[in-house]
Amino acid sequence: MNRLDYSVMRPIEGAVSGNKLIKNTYLLLSASLIWSALMAVVSVAMAPPPGIAMLTSLVALGLLWLVLPRTANSPAGLWVVFGVTGLLGFGLGPMLTYYAALSNGPQIIATAFGGTGIIFLGLSGYALTTRRDFSFMGGFIFAGMLVMMIASVALIFLNIPALQLAIAAGVMLLMSGYILFQTSAMVNGGETNYIVATVGLYLAILNIFTSLLQLLGAFSGDD
Amino acid sequence: MDSMWVKILAAVVMLAWIIYLWPRAKYWMKNSPAPKEGDWRAALLPLGAVVLFVMLLIMMVR
Numbered sequence: 001m002n003r004l005d006y007s008v009m010r011p012i013e014g015a016v017s018g019n020k021l022i023k024n025t026y027l028l029l030s031a032s033l034i035w036s037a038l039m040a041v042v043s044v045a046m047a048p049p050p051g052i053a054m055l056t057s058l059v060a061l062g063l064l065w066l067v068l069p070r071t072a073n074s075p076a077g078l079w080v081v082f083g084v085t086g087l088l089g090f091g092l093g094p095m096l097t098y099y100a101a102l103s104n105g106p107q108i109i110a111t112a113f114g115g116t117g118i119i120f121l122g123l124s125g126y127a128l129t130t131r132r133d134f135s136f137m138g139g140f141i142f143a144g145m146l147v148m149m150i151a152s153v154a155l156i157f158l159n160i161p162a163l164q165l166a167i168a169a170g171v172m173l174l175m176s177g178y179i180l181f182q183t184s185a186m187v188n189g190g191e192t193n194y195i196v197a198t199v200g201l202y203l204a205i206l207n208i209f210t211s212l213l214q215l216l217g218a219f220s221g222d223d
Numbered sequence: 224m225d226s227m228w229v230k231i232l233a234a235v236v237m238l239a240w241i242i243y244l245w246p247r248a249k250y251w252m253k254n255s256p257a258p259k260e261g262d263w264r265a266a267l268l269p270l271g272a273v274v275l276f277v278m279l280l281i282m283m284v285r
Contacts, residue, residue: 051229054236061236065243108284115280119273126269136258137266138251146248149241156233176273180266215277220284 022128022186024194029201032081036089036202043093044100056091060084068199077195085202095210099217108220112212120205123176127183134184137177144174165218168211175204175211 043052063084071077099105127134148170155163182200185191 051232054229054232058236058239061239061243104284111280111284115276119276122272122276123269130265132262132265133256134262134266136256136262139253139255142244142248142251145244146241149237149244153234153237153241156230156237172277173270173273176270177266180269212277212280216281216284219281 018187018189021192021194021197025186025197025201028078028081028194028198029205032085032198032202033205035082036085036092036206039086039089040092040096043090044096046093047097048090048093050094053091053094056087060087060091063087064199068195072193072195081195081198081202084199088202088206092206092210095213099213102217102220104220108213108216112209112216115212115216116205116209119176119208120179120201123179124183127180128187131187132184133188133190134177134180135188135190137181141174141177141181144170144177148174161218165215168214168218171207172211172215175207178204 060083063080068077068080068084071080096109099109102108148167151163151167151170155167179201182191182197182204186197191197
């Protein structure tokens with residue numbers, strides 16, 4: 001007797017689940033960014049050796065690679081997110097200590113921090129309000145990331161400052177593109193897991209912050 | 224000698240990230256949908272704004 005037309009309700013259900021995904025992602029992202037910043041402050045206070053960044057990066061990568069795929073659909077995935085973001089935040093310590101020691105270091109760090117926030121909010125807001133599908137950028141972004149990483153390996157041994165700045169600028173643009181790509185995937189149903197979405201957005205924000213720090217440090221005339 | 228080991232370790236970490244990213248990159252390079260008319264313009268507009276914003280930040284710290 002009750003002949004409710006569910007075909008009419010389906011788009012509403014999709015929009016509701018999409019909104020829930022976005023809300024959960026931003027909540028977890030906010031919490032993990034605060035946690036990460038706290039770990040960075042602890043790292044600055046402890047002043048660990050510079051090699052710590054590599055070690056924490058390696059452990060975080062291990063969690064992303066081996067543990068996250070198995071836990072992304074369970075509450076345990078939340079612990080993995082906090083593990084990864086805490087480790088990467090702690091790894092930022094030596095870099096922040098280095099920039100803080102420059103004459104206008106605090107200004108550079110504050111500008112990079114604020115700039116990163118504005119870039120993220122602006123790009124996310126743009127993708128959320130336009131609701132455009134940016135999935136066509138996927139191949140371009142991931143191919144670009146590989147190129148930047150290969151160039152980074154070369155940079156470790158070649159030590160060319162101009163290459164370092166080119167990589168920082170390239171990473172900045174690619175991660176900005178990734179925010180558009182990931183946010184539109186959340187809006188349009190390409191991404192359904194808020195834990196995976198959070199990790200992706202966190203990595204993009206972290207890379208934008210470190211790249212911006214490098215660019216501002218280099219062009220401030222004090223690096 | 225120590226710094227060489229640090230460099231090698233850094234390269235190993237970076238290579239591990241490349242290996243981690245490779246399957247995803249391969250998938251998206253093969254399966255990215257073709258852009259529709261106006262898609263690239265819609266993407267380049269905010270990216271251009273990011274470039275201008277970064278230039279403004281650089282001018283602020285100089």
